[in-house]
Amino acid sequence: MExxxxxxxxxxxxxxxxxxKRSEEILRDSEARLNLxxxxxxxxxxxxxxxxxxxxxxxxxxxxxxxxxxxxITLERFEASVLPEDLEIVQQTIERxxxxxxxxxxxxxxxxxxxxxxxxxxxxxxxxxxxxxxxRLMGVTVDITDRxxxxxxxxxxxxxxxxxxxxxxxxxxxxxxxxxxxxxxxxARTLFGFPAGVDHGAPAVQFWEExxxxxxxxxxxxxxxxxxxxxADRISKEYRYLHxxxxxxxxxxxxxxxxxxxxxxxxxxxxxxxxxxxxKRAEEELRQSYAEIERLKEIGCRRKATTSEPRLTRP
Numbered sequence: 001m002e003x004x005x006x007x008x009x010x011x012x013x014x015x016x017x018x019x020x021k022r023s024e025e026i027l028r029d030s031e032a033r034l035n036l037x038x039x040x041x042x043x044x045x046x047x048x049x050x051x052x053x054x055x056x057x058x059x060x061x062x063x064x065x066x067x068x069x070x071x072x073i074t075l076e077r078f079e080a081s082v083l084p085e086d087l088e089i090v091q092q093t094i095e096r097x098x099x100x101x102x103x104x105x106x107x108x109x110x111x112x113x114x115x116x117x118x119x120x121x122x123x124x125x126x127x128x129x130x131x132x133x134x135x136r137l138m139g140v141t142v143d144i145t146d147r148x149x150x151x152x153x154x155x156x157x158x159x160x161x162x163x164x165x166x167x168x169x170x171x172x173x174x175x176x177x178x179x180x181x182x183x184x185x186x187x188a189r190t191l192f193g194f195p196a197g198v199d200h201g202a203p204a205v206q207f208w209e210e211x212x213x214x215x216x217x218x219x220x221x222x223x224x225x226x227x228x229x230x231x232a233d234r235i236s237k238e239y240r241y242l243h244x245x246x247x248x249x250x251x252x253x254x255x256x257x258x259x260x261x262x263x264x265x266x267x268x269x270x271x272x273x274x275x276x277x278x279x280k281r282a283e284e285e286l287r288q289s290y291a292e293i294e295r296l297k298e299i300g301c302r303r304k305a306t307t308s309e310p311r312l313t314r315p
Contacts, residue, residue, distance in 0.1 A: 048075065048124075048137040050098065064120060064143050066112030083109040083117065097126045098134045107144065119148040175269040177228055180205045191251065191273050193244040213240035213248070220253075227257055228266045238276065250280040 044061025048054075055061075055073040065081050067073055082090050086108035093106040104124035109117055124139020171188025175181055180202035184192075189199050198207050212220055216239040226232040234256040243249045255271035 043140040043142045045140055046124075046138075048094075050134045050136060061141060064118070064141055065110060066114060066116075081110045081112070083111055085109070094137070097124065097137055101126055101128070104137065104139055107148075118143055119145045169274055171273045173271050173273065175205070175271070177266055177269070188273050191249075191275055192241075193246070195244070211242045211244065213242060216240050227255060227269065231264060233257055238280075248277075249275055250277045252276045 042060070044064045045058045046061050047056045049056070053075045055075070055078060057067070057073055059069075061067075062069065062071075065078075067077075071077075079087060079091070090106055090108050093102075093104055096102040097104040104122060104126070107119065107121045109119055111117055120141050121144045122139060122141045124137050126134060127136050127138065129135050169187070171191045172183070172185045173181055173188045174183035181200050181204040184194070184199055184204070192204075192208055193211070194204055194207060198204055209217070209221070220237060220239055223232075223235045223237055227235055234254070237253045239251060239253065241249050241251045252274045253271065254273075255269055257266045257269055259266075259268035261267050
């Protein structure tokens with residue numbers, strides 16, 4: 001009986017050892033898959049132990065922050081990596097996660113040891129003990145420097161474009177054939193003089209047609225047909241428009257087709273509109289000035305010819 005009990009104990013010990021080994025293998029496999037997924041996403045994994053006030057980090061995390069291979073990453077060491085201008089928001093976010101159980105989500109700049117400033121995006125989740133005490137903060141960090149630079153370049157480009165649009169006085173609109181105007185900015189709405197409630201859809205197109213100058217209407221309608229049905233890619237027209245509030249105005253209208261269906265019919269049109277009334281008036285005044293100069297020159301020539309004719313004298 002004693003032998004049987006010993007054998008049972010030995011079998012249980014062996015089974016427990018096998019179980020622990022299998023659990024360790026599963027844990028290693030799980031960590032390997034997690035690290036592979038993180039590396040594929042170019043993300044660094046980290047865990048902040050609140051009791052030790054130190055981080056466990058992956059090699060990717062070290063590479064992102066510029067930490068050495070064997071360097072111990074304390075909370076103070078991490079904070080020293082954060083650019084001073086961003087440190088307060090990072091500390092506040094971490095504290096909220098620790099005390100208010102908020103998910104950590106913050107973007108900030110770091111200063112690496114090589115003097116390079118990088119943007120990073122850190123996200124994490126806090127964990128607590130059974131008694132509710134903060135135990136650890138686990139998360140990932142991704143280097144988003146290239147994305148931030150692209151966003152800043154895009155914002156700068158948009159600012160330059162917006163300034164150019166304001167200086168040029170351009171209004172933007174979009175048309176879906178069969179539906180009418182689907183987008184209209186405030187400047188285009190003002191230039192066309194659309195009343196409230198008649199600034200989109202087919203009614204807006206009809207309103208525009210009705211306010212075209214009679215002498216220019218057919219030319220504009222023909223150009224629209226060329227765009228919609230005859231394969232023209234763009235039109236550029238100057239025409240007179242009977243604004244409901246401002247009276248006769250000259251507009252410069254530039255439109256382009258950007259979507260066609262399988263049969264080649266236009267589907268979507270984008271365009272810009274600009275008021276050129278003042279420049280047209282200046283052109284007309286200049287034309288009249290030239291005409292007046294020519295008239296005066298002609299009068300001067302006639303007078304000169306008259307005074308230069310020989311006079312007849314009596315014998």
